[in-house]
Amino acid sequence: MAKVLVTRAMPEAEDTARDLVALGHIPILAPLRHAEAVMTPLPSQIPDGVIATSRNAFQHGPSFPPEWESLPVWCVGEKTAEAARMAGFSVIFVADGDAIALARQILAARPMPRRMLYLAGEPRGDALETSLRAEGVDLDVVLRYRMKRLPALPKAAHAALADSDIDAILHFSAESARAFFALAHAAGLVKAASRPWHCCLSSAVAEAAIEAAGRPLKTIIASKPTGFSLVEAITTQCGGSALCKGD
16 A cells, blocks of 8 residues: 555646556546646538547637547547547547557558548647658647646645655656756755655656656656556555655
8 A cells, every 4th residue: 555646737646546446556646737728610622520638628728510420530549539439429539548659559540531620739749740740641730728737736745745654655757757856956955855756747747757756756757647556556666655765
């Protein structure tokens, strides 16, 4: 059993908490960011397909016209696909959890869609857009939401770090890792924040966490870029909480 700090935004944090509890861990919920809707108009020209890398793409922004509901939608993972279904879409393809896998799936489609609409958020990485445009996809990006950082660490995170009462911290993106350490530095808790294991969705996220911390970290990389794989990685490392202590 490990005490695990979950810093991702709601409602994703609640999904992760359920996975942690199911595997015998104790989640400490302390979201560092929240989504704000951006009301960018949808294009008048109907695209060949739609791309989404977060459920926020369907939960924020202007509603979709009925004639869009038959469009194929490529989603980064199952949670995003669920949100697409709730928004009325029915032709949905689900990738394996990261932007590169999503780009490969789109490029492998036959016939390959040429005019795509990406329902995007900010901030975001550029791997998906770069990969698709390099292969000749005409990609229109519509901003649907913006992730806003909190001005300070949530009380739950501050207290747990100050008391050295955390075994592991989850990082789902490079941006969330940077946000965590920026707030830890501001609170004077970066040393305490560096002691636990840092469980990262990918090696790129781990690199961002180490850079933001400004010191070495003990990291765990998920075997697959999915939330459940990240939780499983904690279970492998932390069979008992004593095994999971950072020092």
